[in-house]
Each structure stands twice: as C-alpha cells, then as structure tokens.
Amino acid sequence: MRYNGLTDFLSTGAKALAKGPVAMIFVEDLIEVESTITHHQNAGFAEVLVFAPDVLELPDAIENTIHRIPYAVAREGALQHAVNKIIDAAPGIWLYYCFNAEYLFHPFCETRSIGELLAFHTEERRNSVLTYVVDLYADDLSHYPNAVSLDHAYLDKSGYYALGRPDADGNPRERQLEFFGGLRWRFEEHIPPARRKIDRISIFRAKKGLKLRPDHTFSDEEYNTFACPWHNNITVAIASFRTAKALKSNAGSTFEISSFKWHNSTQFNWSSQQLLDLGLMEPGQWF
The missing domain is CATH 3.40.50 (Rossmann fold)
Incomplete structure (x- = not known):
C-alpha cells in the first residue's frame, strides 16, 4: 500500500x-x-x-x-x-x-524466524537487541565501482574491538560498550569520529516515551546494554554495504581507495554460522 x-x-x-x-x-x-x-x-x-x-x-x-x-x-x-x-x-x-543494502542476520536464521527469536528474547525480559553492523564490500572495485555485489561480497574477519561507553562524568556505563572495526576503522580518516562505531540497537520493543537518539542509542539506558545482569543475551548482525557505498561515492575518499580487500578479508557466504564463527553475533542462552 x-x-x-x-x-x-x-x-x-x-x-x-x-x-x-x-x-x-x-x-x-x-x-x-x-x-x-x-x-x-x-x-x-x-x-x-x-x-x-x-x-x-x-x-x-x-x-x-x-x-x-x-x-x-x-x-x-x-x-x-x-x-x-x-x-x-x-x-x-x-x-x-x-x-x-543492509541485511539482518540472527543466530540460526536459516531455520528460525525473527519472531521466534523475539519470543525467546521477551521471555528473557529483554526489550532490545544489540546489533553489530558488519561492513560488506565488493572484491573488485573496477567491476563494481559502487562497492556493492551480492555475489562477490567480502567482510573483515578480524580487527574488531570494544571500548567502555562513558557517562556524563566519564565513568563507564554498566553493561554498555562501543564497538569498532571494519571499514570505519580501517578508513577512519574519512569517517567523522561520531560515526565510527559499528553498534546499533536495531531491534527494540516500543514503549511510551522511548526516543531514538542520533548515535543509534535510546533514551532508556537499559535498551543500550549488551546483556542483562545475569547472563549473556542474543546479539545479531546487519551485513551492510552502507559504509563501502559512502566511501566510494564521497569525493574526498573515492579516489584514495582502489580496493577494500586486505589480508584479513574473507568472502561472505551469507550464513549465520559464518558470523557466529567470527564472533560477530552470539546466541546467548538460545539453543
């Protein structure tokens, strides 16, 4: 409609x-x-x-x-x-x-729907799902100048890290981290500092008064946590060409990048198991 x-x-x-x-x-x-x-x-x-x-x-x-x-x-x-x-x-x-040009993957998504995941997550008394935005890029920019190819998509298999998220007084927030890696890390000179992190709360339960903020966090700080206080929870990944597209369409960076591939690149096979094996999402207590 x-x-x-x-x-x-x-x-x-x-x-x-x-x-x-x-x-x-x-x-x-x-x-x-x-x-x-x-x-x-x-x-x-x-x-x-x-x-x-x-x-x-x-x-x-x-x-x-x-x-x-x-x-x-x-x-x-x-x-x-x-x-x-x-x-x-x-x-x-x-x-x-x-x-x-972004694609959601969750643990066992080949056999379990997003509805099944959220039914379990609700039982865990969680109202949000931490998401890692994993950069995808075409292997050959001469053939794919916009850096997008579903059949020839690559991602970084290492180079990801996390830092504590400080509060207004500079102290680390409880169960909150900021995650970095991928193209935003390797080409950070072309990325404004405020846009370098790769975490996003992309799945969440709406409630009265809740607000999404410009940095992809929410006004309710519990929504921004990666797990509950008792154990690890499910995390998911978004396989995204968005950063690669931006770097190749921006006049300040496109001519300085002839390839996104490096020694830690690996072809993306479009499976949840690959992302699980690389530590880019986890099933928590969901088996």
Missing part, C-alpha cells in the same frame, strides 16, 4: 502496527532496494515499512506487499524523526530499522 507521507500512514495505516515484528527500511539511494525488502520479508517480519523517494520503482509483486511511505531520508534527523513517530504509534510492538 502506498501512502502520501508519514502523517498519512500514521492516520490511515495503523493496522500495520497492530502486530509485530515490524521492519522499517530507509532508502538512501536506489541500490539493492528489492533485495533488502525481500531479505527482511523472508526473515519473518509481519509488516515491512519502506521509507523511500518517489523516484524508486518497484515490481508490483513487491510493491503490493509493503507499506510505501514517501520520505526524504537524507534530511538531517530524518531517521530519528520517523522511528520516534513509529515508536509513539506502536507501544509494545517489536520494531526494527535498517537502510537499503
């Missing part, structure tokens, strides 16, 4: 938020939009909201299965504004957000 904008969706499309989990896909450009939508539909999301410019054209087979919301994603603060509006309209519903 197509709407006239976010306000129209919130007033006429409320039934799409009646049952979760609901995926929100923010379209920044026209690269791999269809594959992003299809991937998340196959993951088991009950509804998919697509925030996209009018110039995006989709096959009817996809267009008829999504909620299409015209939206200027590139506008400053646009993501936070839309997500927070959806939060206000869907208390108690599990929500997820990502950008185009």
Whole structure:
C-alpha cells in the first residue's frame, strides 16, 4: 500500500502496527532496494515499512506487499524523526530499522524466524537487541565501482574491538560498550569520529516515551546494554554495504581507495554460522 507521507500512514495505516515484528527500511539511494525488502520479508517480519523517494520503482509483486511511505531520508534527523513517530504509534510492538543494502542476520536464521527469536528474547525480559553492523564490500572495485555485489561480497574477519561507553562524568556505563572495526576503522580518516562505531540497537520493543537518539542509542539506558545482569543475551548482525557505498561515492575518499580487500578479508557466504564463527553475533542462552 502506498501512502502520501508519514502523517498519512500514521492516520490511515495503523493496522500495520497492530502486530509485530515490524521492519522499517530507509532508502538512501536506489541500490539493492528489492533485495533488502525481500531479505527482511523472508526473515519473518509481519509488516515491512519502506521509507523511500518517489523516484524508486518497484515490481508490483513487491510493491503490493509493503507499506510505501514517501520520505526524504537524507534530511538531517530524518531517521530519528520517523522511528520516534513509529515508536509513539506502536507501544509494545517489536520494531526494527535498517537502510537499503543492509541485511539482518540472527543466530540460526536459516531455520528460525525473527519472531521466534523475539519470543525467546521477551521471555528473557529483554526489550532490545544489540546489533553489530558488519561492513560488506565488493572484491573488485573496477567491476563494481559502487562497492556493492551480492555475489562477490567480502567482510573483515578480524580487527574488531570494544571500548567502555562513558557517562556524563566519564565513568563507564554498566553493561554498555562501543564497538569498532571494519571499514570505519580501517578508513577512519574519512569517517567523522561520531560515526565510527559499528553498534546499533536495531531491534527494540516500543514503549511510551522511548526516543531514538542520533548515535543509534535510546533514551532508556537499559535498551543500550549488551546483556542483562545475569547472563549473556542474543546479539545479531546487519551485513551492510552502507559504509563501502559512502566511501566510494564521497569525493574526498573515492579516489584514495582502489580496493577494500586486505589480508584479513574473507568472502561472505551469507550464513549465520559464518558470523557466529567470527564472533560477530552470539546466541546467548538460545539453543
């Protein structure tokens, strides 16, 4: 279904938020939009909201299965504004957000749906899921100048690390870490410091008063924790071409990067087991 904008969706499309989990896909450009939508539909999301410019054209087979919301994603603060509006309209519903050319993976996703994961996570009394945004990149930039190729996707198999997240007084916050690695670490001279971390709370349960902040954390600090106080919890990963696309489309970096591959690159096989083996997500107590 197509709407006239976010306000129209919130007033006429409320039934799409009646049952979760609901995926929100923010379209920044026209690269791999269809594959992003299809991937998340196959993951088991009950509804998919697509925030996209009018110039995006989709096959009817996809267009008829999504909620299409015209939206200027590139506008400053646009993501936070839309997500927070959806939060206000869907208390108690599990929500997820990502950008185009990003693909969610969770432990055992080949045989277990996102709904099954969140049912278990709810029993664990958790309202958010820590997500690692794992950079993907094409192996040959002469053949794939925008750095995107699903069939020739690579990722870094090492080079990831975490630092404590300080509070206003400089003390580390309890059960909160900031994670780094991938292209944002290797090419950090081209990435503003505020955008270098790779952690995101991409899956969360909406509640009254909850707000997403510009750094992909939430106003409720418990939502920003990686685990409960008793044991480790499930974490998930988003395999993302977003940073590679940005580095190759930005005039300040594109001519300085001839390849993203290095000695710690490995081909991505599009499986949850590979991400588990690399330590880029974990099943917690879910077996």
